[in-house]
Amino acid sequence: MRHLLTRILLVTFLACGSSAASFAAKDLVVGVPDNLTGLDPADLNDNLSQSAARLMFEGLYMLDEHMKLQPQLAESYEANEEATLFIFHLRKGVTFHDGTPFNAAAVKASFDRAGNPENHLKRQSLFVMIDHTDAVDDYTVKVTLKYPFGAFVNDIAHIGALIVSPKSVQEFGKEVTRHPSGTGPYAFVSWTADTLKMKKNEHYWKPGLPKLDTITYRSVPENGARIAMLQTGEAQFIYPVPPEMIKSLENSATITIFDEPSIYVRYVALNNLRKPFDDPRVRLALNYAVDKQAFIKVVLSGRADPMDSPMPPLLGFYQKQGSYPYDPVKAKALLAEAGYPNGFEITLTGGVSTLVQRGMQFIQQQLAAVGVTVKVEPLEAGVLTAKEFNVKTPEDASIVMLYGGWSSSTGDADWGMRPMLYTKAFPPVLANLAWYSNPTTDAAIEEGLNTTDPTKRAAAYGKAQAQVWHDVPWIFLAVEHNLAAYSKNLTGASMRPDQQFHLNEGADLK
């Protein structure tokens, strides 16, 4: 009797001990700068909503935190040499949050819905090269393209191609953006005003994962308030942290700084079709006139690296080209040679954010030293977009100098060059806001797109980068760093080079 009692007490004691340990819920709160726009992956074009969608949805392939392609819902693929046919072998035993099974039919339904122009989904252009998708059997999908597209697997690793539960689409139609159902490690709980709540997917296909119990996104637009959230422990990860505020967090015992290069390139686009920028000597002169190191130090508090190629180092097929060092004497000489010994007056257009205006003022001061008088024109987002893209012919363009930047959202070299440096990408089609056109560059970009062979692509993009670097359509400035901050006890959280919040499936709060 006594032994039994002891045994019972012991077991109860142990049970209490272990349940006490599991009572400590692992709740991650992320402080983000904006509100979400939706949770239907095929209909998102902002980084924030995409990062949330990535926690709840998965794709056949995915880009990890280093922008490297990894299999996810597909285990492998084959493609033909011409890059017109792709066959994917799907993972078995995966279910959507609503309980329905993941299979080839679900992939076909997802691709068809997202690519159907009548649905007017924002990411429809990712599927425009697809002729048709077939579910060969439950776990094999065959995609036939209308034309060669070497970057297709990168393309479908994009957020827009994440697989959505067909049942959720049937049930909710257009409202599916508020009722997300995917295969991801976290499942949707609620989304009210500026708070998104997600909870652990108990039936996630990777055993032992995820480790966190809940994830909450809180939209806090004010930088100072977001930092305060991290300091009080209300949030465990916040982004972005403005470069000048990073210092205040550096010596904290409980906070870690995240400071890594991004794939965001910052440059000044010069209108190559308009005087004086139609003369390459003038464009070259401006590159010598701006001290890139000083730009990084003054405008970005040192949190950036100088551009040494039109593409950033973390983008596949990047090749270092060189540098245009600070040399105002040479700049003045080039300007004189081009017929502008006394410089000229010009307007620099850009956005209204603090950092952008600071950057523009810096350029203004640097160019003043070589006789170029710059008038800074900050424009509100809608007005700026209108000026940039409401153009029917290149002659209509009203911007001659644009303080801008770009980030390849597919993580592929193609999207890091074609939208800005291809002749057919003149606005309003895409974002070639420098109105740059060179047949050699065009041919190289096309070559890179039309093959999946990495050696051929590397050669093609090497040619493209070299040509652009030589032609100087832009003032090449810097590759910005991603800046964030998080609690020391959080592991697995980071910012991807494309400035999207990323949570590893193994993320944990100790």
Next chain:
Amino acid sequence: MLEYLIRRLAGTIPVLLAVTILVFLFVHLLPGDPARLVAGPDASPQDIAAVRSEMGLDKPLPMQYLRYLGETARLNLGRSIKTHQTVAELIGERFMPTLLLTVFAMLWSVTAGVAIGVLSGVKRGRWIDQTAMVLAISGVSFPGFWLGLLLIDLFSVRLGWLPTGGYGSWQHFVLPAFTLGVAVAAVMARFTRSAFVEITAEDYVRTARAKGVPERSVVWKHTLRNALIPIITLTGLQFGFLLGGAIVVETVFAWPGLGRLLVDSVAYRDYPVIQAEILLFSFEFVLINLIVDLLYGLVNPEIRLR
């Protein structure tokens, strides 16, 4: 009184109708193409054309207005271009937080402001008056975001007494309601004081004192009661203004309010949301004006006769 009420209510309808026309025309004259903004920088011309037709922007303007009017009358306020959520839902989520914040901010600030104003008026010229007026000037001059961030730093980060922001328990209300009310309290204090000083100089107050009416009665029953008319007017105006959302306080404290929604919607050219919010704010102002008028009638019976 009832006839007065009905007359005033009926008078609001033409005002609201005029507002709908103005609001509709106004947002369509803003620069920027909403279709391109919505489709995003990565979009192709097909994407943008698709978005444009989805938004109904390819129909003629009068047709768009009539459609808008009909839908609004049925309380079908459309969908947000940005999130595709129904506008009614979007506004609904933020209406109570905005209303509650406004009410709490007004409650403390009007009470404190009027009290300080009366005290200053009564002790005119003395040190209490001077101090109170210096505080009042400071209250109006401190930028809301600066004060808010200062309070967050002190009470949330250093002392850990209150949350840094967001909406939830009563603790979440303290700092935002205080920050929001500071400017209002300051204005009410100065205004009450001037109204007080002005009325104290009136003949009937001197007569009351001469009659031997106790000082407390002179202050509260005679002076303040008459000063109430302008005070009520000002309170009504402040309340209506704050109901439009206090964008700075909402931004600093991450408060899910209508002010931030409006600013974000304007930046995004989210027409359905902008129109609905402006219409809502106009309606609120009209309602507040009505209440203020009724309060006048209560405070001063003569007004009812007009």
